[in-house]
């Protein structure tokens with residue numbers, strides 16, 4: 001099983017769009033995929049057509065009670081399951097203060113269901129708090145979506161520092177697999193320049209034994225595509241909403257690249 005956290009503490013860079021559509025693309029190839037929505041905004045949950053409801057158990061219950069992931073996940077398509085979120089999750093940060101081992105709750109619960117899936121993807125909130133730490137402690141890989149504009153690199157050092165700390169203290173398997181460019185405007189100078197700066201950044205900070213020693217940029221760039229922005233309000237992945245769109249094409253190609261096909 002591969003486990004992947006989709007992380008960037010910067011908001012609105014394409015984390016959820018990537019988590020949802022990459023999950024759907026992998027599931028469409030027959031891989032069993034579970035998407036865990038670890039963001040109190042519950043955007044991934046909504047994007048896949050589920051209504052976050054207080055009477056349904058969610059990832060909040062997984063983190064704060066005895067509930068296992070299997071008690072909570074719901075099948076939303078062939079080969080695709082979702083562990084939904086709920087706004088209550090915003091309180092988990094505070095509720096977990098003082099709980100011993102609060103960073104590794106998800107890791108332990110994930111270990112109980114490793115055989116069920118080929119892929120676990122985790123959509124993270126735009127912060128580096130306890131929720132994101134739980135994701136980093138639980139997975140083997142990090143994917144970093146970046147929007148190529150001039151502030152793309154801002155905060156990247158802090159993110160790498162956090163990944164490094166988690167790798168040293170909680171999870172020695174943790175690796176940054178790569179950068180996914182989202183909302184890419186091909187043909188613009190800015191996009192090309194930012195991509196160049198990011199490559200440069202990684203080559204100057206790359207050291208052996210760091211979790212990003214082998215990080216790469218995925219060849220597939222997710223182009224800006226209005227269909228990708230429309231799909232969430234219909235509660236559908238891009239493959240249901242607009243199968244012929246550039247967005248569908250890009251995420252299908254990213255899934256192939258991720259799977260190494």
Ligand SMILES: Nc1ncnc2c1ncn2[C@@H]1O[C@H](COP(=O)(O)OP(=O)(O)OP(=O)(O)O)[C@@H](O)[C@H]1O
Nearest residue numbers: 011012013014015016017126183223224225228229
């Ligand atoms: N390739 C794209 N083309 C056009 N719009 C996109 C694309 N990718 C994402 N969007 C839109 O940009 C907005 C931000 O994307 P998304 O929600 O995936 O980012 P995020 O990093 O998950 O945000 P947050 O930090 O709030 O969780 C959304 O409205 C989404 O529909």
Ligand SMILES: [Mg+2]
Nearest residue numbers: 015016039043
């Ligand atoms: Mg999001």
